[in-house]
Amino acid sequence: MIDQFGRKIEYLRISVTDKCNLRCVYCMPLDGLNWLKRESILTFEEITQIVGTMVPMGLRKVRFTGGEPLVRKDLPDLVKMIAEFPEIEDISLSTNAVLLAEQGPRLRDAGINRVNISLDSLQADRVDAISRRPGSFERIMQGLEVAQELGFEPIKINVVVIAGENDDEIEDFALITKDKPWSVRFIELMPTGSNLDLSARNFVSCQEVLTRLRAISDLHPVRGPVGNGPATYYSFPGAEGTVGVITPLSHNFCDKCNRMRLTADGELRPCLFGDIQTNLRDALRAGRDLVPIVEETLEIKPERHHLIQGSMEGSGGLVALSQTGG
Ligand code: SAM
Numbered sequence: 001m002i003d004q005f006g007r008k009i010e011y012l013r014i015s016v017t018d019k020c021n022l023r024c025v026y027c028m029p030l031d032g033l034n035w036l037k038r039e040s041i042l043t044f045e046e047i048t049q050i051v052g053t054m055v056p057m058g059l060r061k062v063r064f065t066g067g068e069p070l071v072r073k074d075l076p077d078l079v080k081m082i083a084e085f086p087e088i089e090d091i092s093l094s095t096n097a098v099l100l101a102e103q104g105p106r107l108r109d110a111g112i113n114r115v116n117i118s119l120d121s122l123q124a125d126r127v128d129a130i131s132r133r134p135g136s137f138e139r140i141m142q143g144l145e146v147a148q149e150l151g152f153e154p155i156k157i158n159v160v161v162i163a164g165e166n167d168d169e170i171e172d173f174a175l176i177t178k179d180k181p182w183s184v185r186f187i188e189l190m191p192t193g194s195n196l197d198l199s200a201r202n203f204v205s206c207q208e209v210l211t212r213l214r215a216i217s218d219l220h221p222v223r224g225p226v227g228n229g230p231a232t233y234y235s236f237p238g239a240e241g242t243v244g245v246i247t248p249l250s251h252n253f254c255d256k257c258n259r260m261r262l263t264a265d266g267e268l269r270p271c272l273f274g275d276i277q278t279n280l281r282d283a284l285r286a287g288r289d290l291v292p293i294v295e296e297t298l299e300i301k302p303e304r305h306h307l308i309q310g311s312m313e314g315s316g317g318l319v320a321l322s323q324t325g326g
Pocket residue numbers: 020026027065066067068069094095096116117118158160187188189190191192195321322325326
């Protein structure tokens with residue numbers, strides 16, 4: 001799958017649910033969202049059929065995301081179904097890790113190779129405040145421990161940097177990589193409908209993050225771990241792990257984009273932001289061939305996103321990233 005700008009698309013992020021067991025301040029409103037109806041959500045068989053359509057077209061990597069993918073308790077069944085495609089080289093997971101201690105072993109057995117874990121602070125009270133679910137820190141730490149025991153590799157930690165909430169922990173997070181073979185990635189806060197004030201007021205650019213990190217030690221550009229997408233990676237001399245920055249606002253990374261997204265209700269989205277999407281679910285349920293629809297979606301994949309700080313305009317009316325999988 002090559003788009004009109006010559007980008008090779010071989011990666012699909014599959015959102016298996018719009019629901020979540022956390023309410024991160026930058027993502028989901030405290031009262032939740034208008035959840036999708038059960039019948040509008042793709043079944044595992046339907047997701048597998050869509051992947052089966054895209055594999056001969058060049059799909060090679062799949063990531064499960066959400067909402068929180070582990071709230072769909074039988075996710076290992078889907079992972080197994082996708083792992084049966086020999087062409088799929090990499091199956092990964094983005095999770096808040098709250099349920100990972102329980103579900104990690106089955107997911108590993110089913111075929112998940114590696115995990116990205118969201119963790120916005122190393123302090124229990126802050127994680128509980130940012131996620132607006134008391135007790136989450138402890139469970140996330142248990143999930144992280146189980147992820148290490150199970151040998152998921154590389155473990156990537158995603159930190160959304162929020163001024164006044166966790167930006168004083170940038171150095172602490174980065175220093176973890178001296179001893180752990182993890183990749184700690186700092187993400188710029190992106191504007192969506194539910195966080196316009198926060199994302200405008202509490203924005204910290206990754207340039208600032210890098211300046212702070214260079215003040216503690218030399219930082220060398222490195223190639224980065226398996227599956228590097230939009231992040232740019234660095235490492236401290238002699239460090240086991242790497243530090244990454246993801247800069248959707250300060251530096252647009254769209255020229256390297258290699259992905260499309262499938263929402264829980266079957267919309268194929270060629271870009272995280274904007275309002276371009278095509279509906280695969282209804283076509284699939286009507287027995288239509290999906291190949292021309294995927295080709296058409298590839299053709300209209302935009303050159304770049306047009307996010308504007310403090311505005312919903314560029315995000316195409318998206319209320320929360322949980323609606324598209326992030
Ligand atoms: N629930 C899972 C998790 O949190 O990892 C997967 C879905 S979540 C939408 C995927 C990623 O998007 C997470 O790393 C999260 O921190 C990030 N994210 C959500 N809203 C964001 C925002 N407004 N700006 C930047 N990153 C955001």
